[in-house]
Amino acid sequence: MKNYILLCLTVISVFSIDSYSQQSKINSADKKYDDYAYINAIKIYERVAEKGYKSEDMFKKLGNSYYFNSNFEGAAKWYGELFAMTTNLEPEYYHRYSQSLKSTGQIEKANKIMEEFNSKYKEDNRNRLYEENVNYLDKIKENSGRYTIENAGINSKYSDYGTFVHNNKVYFASARDTGNFSQRKHKWTGEHFTNLYQADVDSVKVMKIKNALNTKFHESTPVFTKDNKTVYFTRNNYVTGKKGKDANKTTLIKIYKATLENNKWTNVTPLSIDSDNYSTAHPALSPDEKTLYFASDMPGTSGQSDLYKVAINDNGDFGIPENLGKSINTEGKETFPFVTNENEIYFASDGYPGLGGLDVFVGEIGKDGVINNIQNLGADINSPKDDFAYIIDPVSRKGYFSSNKDGGQGSDDIYKFLETKRLKCIQELNGVITDAETMEILPGTKVTLFNNQMEIKDTVLADASGSYIFPVECGKTYSVRAEKTDYTTREVTVTIEKSTGKTNLSIALDKSTCKVTVGDDLGKCFGIKMIYFDLDKSNIRTEAALDLEKILAVLNDNPTMKLDIRSHTDSRATFKYNEALSDRRAKSTIEWLIKNGVNKNRLTGRGYGETELVNKCADDVPCTEAEHQENRRSEFIITAL
Template sequence: MKNYILLYLTIIIVSFNGYAQQSKINSADKNYNNYAYINAIKIYERVAEKGYKSEDMFKKLGNSHYFNSDFEGAAKWYNALFEMNNDVEAEYYYRYAQSLKSTGQMDKAKKIMDEFNSKFKNDSRSKRYDENEDYLNKIKANSGRYTIENAGINSKYSDYSTFVHDNKIYFASARDTGNFSNRKHKWTDEYFTNLYFADVDSVRVMKFKNAVNTKFHEATPVFTKDGKTVYFTRNNYVTGKKGKDAHKITLLKIYKATFENGKWNSAVPVSFDSDNYSTAHPALSPDEKTLYFASDMPGTFGQSDLYKVSINDNGDFGTPKNLGKSINTEGKETFPYVTSENEIYFASDGHPGLGGLDVFVGEIGNDGSITNIQNIGNDINSPKDDFAYIINPDSRKGYFSSNKDGGQGSDDIYKFLETKRLKCLQELNGVITDAETGATLPGAKVTLFNNEMEQKNTVPADASGNYIFPVECGKTYYVRAEKTDYTTKEVPITIEKTSGKTSLPIALDKSTCKVTVGDDLGKCFGIKMIYFDLDKSNIRSEAALDLEKILAVLNDNPNMKLDIRSHTDSRATFKYNENLSDRRAKSTIEWLIGNGVSKNRLTGRGYGETELVNKCADGVPCTEAEHQENRRSEFIITAL
């Protein structure tokens, strides 16, 4: 009988304990769902210490530590999850591997990443890992390029995300200002951040104007060059379910404040903000016509993606555009910063790195595409979170934020000097001279084009006829020199693959071509034909080179008018050649109009094979060179 009583009491105790543990789990889940990760961790870990095991709890415990950049704690609980079951979502494989890397367990991290790679081949992070198996060697090769020191403005709390304006450094800080009413964020258990600033060469920190700072988070400021507008991040709350389960969801929004009549006006959210997703960490393009930012808005590939939005002349915004899969992953891309050198720096845990967030840099093409993304090396990057990188392209000085070991608080601000560029750069220089006399030609217009004939830079030759361009090692460029009364000249040059200097002197011939009405302007420049792809009428880069010469003459002679005539050889039907040449003539006219020439100065049409200059009519055997004589473009002057 005693055994039955003992068994009965045991069942009651076990049931009561089970109920008690579940009650605690429910409380922890509520904190977790409200982003109160610190409170959730305390409850979950007390339950786990009593032997309670649950895949869901281990996932949430791992995430709570991971979202607070406590990678040691995250690795511990993700490990407990994988010991129970490794048939989990891709995100847990990736976060586990990131946490292992962040705690120095590289071999185990590689094992988990290899499993991730084999199970989730369609994940872009898997593809990047597969394509960059030697990524650690690449990171090593990009390292050793910085001198770094503490910025001198840090506290024992979180300090991060800098912007330099008017010789002042602005940043976000969770430091305690001594006000007992200051609130703490349940996510991190730190004070809400406000904006602060200090002189660049000072450690005396002051709080930013109260019109911008509030009782909630403010961070990541960026000022316009005139100092009259600031964009920044602020959190807001959206109320969730009503009743006893009521909670608030934390979202981030980008705000804009303006300085008028000696004070900052109240900040307002930008038009593309939403109560359904976050927008954060604004960054301005150098021309201040584009705002870059991070968001998890619909269409985002991962936890957060990088976007851009145009800023109209009246201050309104266009439609945000995702920067694409070349830069965005299923992970987190955030904290963009764009330089005048068409580079975008950003933080990511989705590209191959050292663990946590790493800083990367990519090149922004003329079409807005992002290419050649590289990890900037282990001077800046560490196994922890490294982010909010900014740099002055001229001085090569800048700041970044990190929670790496050795700091004063959870996040700290570091300043740096980049002593060696990631890109291999050279100096391309030369002197522009008169080909006959050797005299230098000061004021000559010198233009640099890349291999795709995209204009990169234009400078006047100095008083000694010299020019200088910064160029990248190993790339091919075209240098064009122009001077009134001289024939324009383009010269290709391929830069050596090592840093240094390359000299390219250019000698210009005096313009001996005197033209009048009825003459072919193209003959002055040796233009026999405008190059098109086979059977097509779109302007190729080679054609643009020659048309630039015609354009320059038209700009110098505003009364000149041209009749543009396109001819073909006889090797197609008569009608086909007529139509093709006509399309090409019109395409040439459209190119000139698109580059500023008034359409009333241009006429033209195609003549097909009607005006052959040699014997090569239908059925007559001819060489390729003879056929090419008939494929020509004429620019007949009709008025001066």
């Protein structure tokens, strides 16, 4: 595990660990656990537990070992033992225990654990993330299978990580042998300090950079400007040939800048955003090179490290660092940012639901700078170990990432990949606005898009063809409102597909003023196709009364209007039965209107049974239910005005 690059795990000389001096089975298991050799650790811990030995620390590690291997039954067992001992635990144990219980079908118990968490850690941002990503393992599975991955061919038996591609060369940090006479090693990891190396893309020949960028201490994660005149990189707090230390005698890390003069890197200086009291690391430039993104544990950080950005002024100076906020940062660790010209930010985090250790995620940078739609890249890139330092060319979809997952050559290795399927789901919501009766297109209609919180996302006017288009997020629910003079405003809810494509939502508007004359069906003004009665009966139902209230209101507003009320059936019964039933229903409708104040001289009507079918569905003709429905109708024909 690359402790020396994860921001708050800095060079602390007092932590010197001899991996060959373990004194007991517990210590042996701890070492295997810390090395992420989970399966071996499980065997040793379980042997100790079987003898009746109980330890909060041991149960944590047993539960974690199963959890990080997606063995949720085993994880639930040992987390259960842990919670039986104490509930005074860190938030992540509530999350992991609850997820393990859910995965084994113990939903009620899982909900109880989350209720306890909610009451104890109300302000923890991971609580919100968990609630929004309850089925995160399914989502990770859905996001997998999109890459071809291979060893980059530039790895050693030591730690290699943190790539940047520039001028057809790949730059990276490596802890490989730093010299025959002075082989300085990190007291914590036992490995050589990292320096910067380079290789031609698609070449396995590696060369150490022999210039002022490298020192006898750590350097890593370089990023070059497009004109090749400036480089930013991470280095120990190294001043005038010595390591700088804070008040606790800890050597922190800083971002340095160098400029190219006469083909030599010179003027190596720390940035103004650096400090002797906190770390800054892993710089990344925005596509326009006007903003520097980085990771830090400076004051105001939510967790172990947060992602920040700072403006690069025209004179080369820097503005005030800005925390990217809770839309991306958690109480865990966010680090190794990388920003593309598609307004995407890739980063590593252990604060989001993932597979274990650091996982790589991607988020969308909104116009307001807020990061949204954060997704796990899937199990191709991510593993139960640490996966980080992801970079990608948005055009070729080729890139690199670093990991200490099983099967590598060293403690960290660099992998290259080709993304064969985009994760980003691109959806377009479109439609045509028409007149509900005539189907005439309605250009100029105001169309407004709302999210599921009824917040306005966008507004457009339908074009000359009556069409509108909105870019939308996959899997989200929206409401679309269409408004036009002389028409009744209509709002329709739509859920967007979860895969790239187009979603069509055409909207038909009813006229707000209905112009009628003698011979027209008044019911069409209100979309009344049928007055509903109970089966084989003629009493007025509640929903029928609602439609008749509309007819009543028009008759009251137009005292000289007269109506002929006609009731029709389909052909599925005897001719005589249909005629009698429809006649009773027409008369019941008339009686209801008279009862509610309409003069009987203004109303006529009768039942027509199946004598005026509007389609082919006569006796013994096979028809669908929808076709039969067309014949079952009520009409309110205007006979006088």
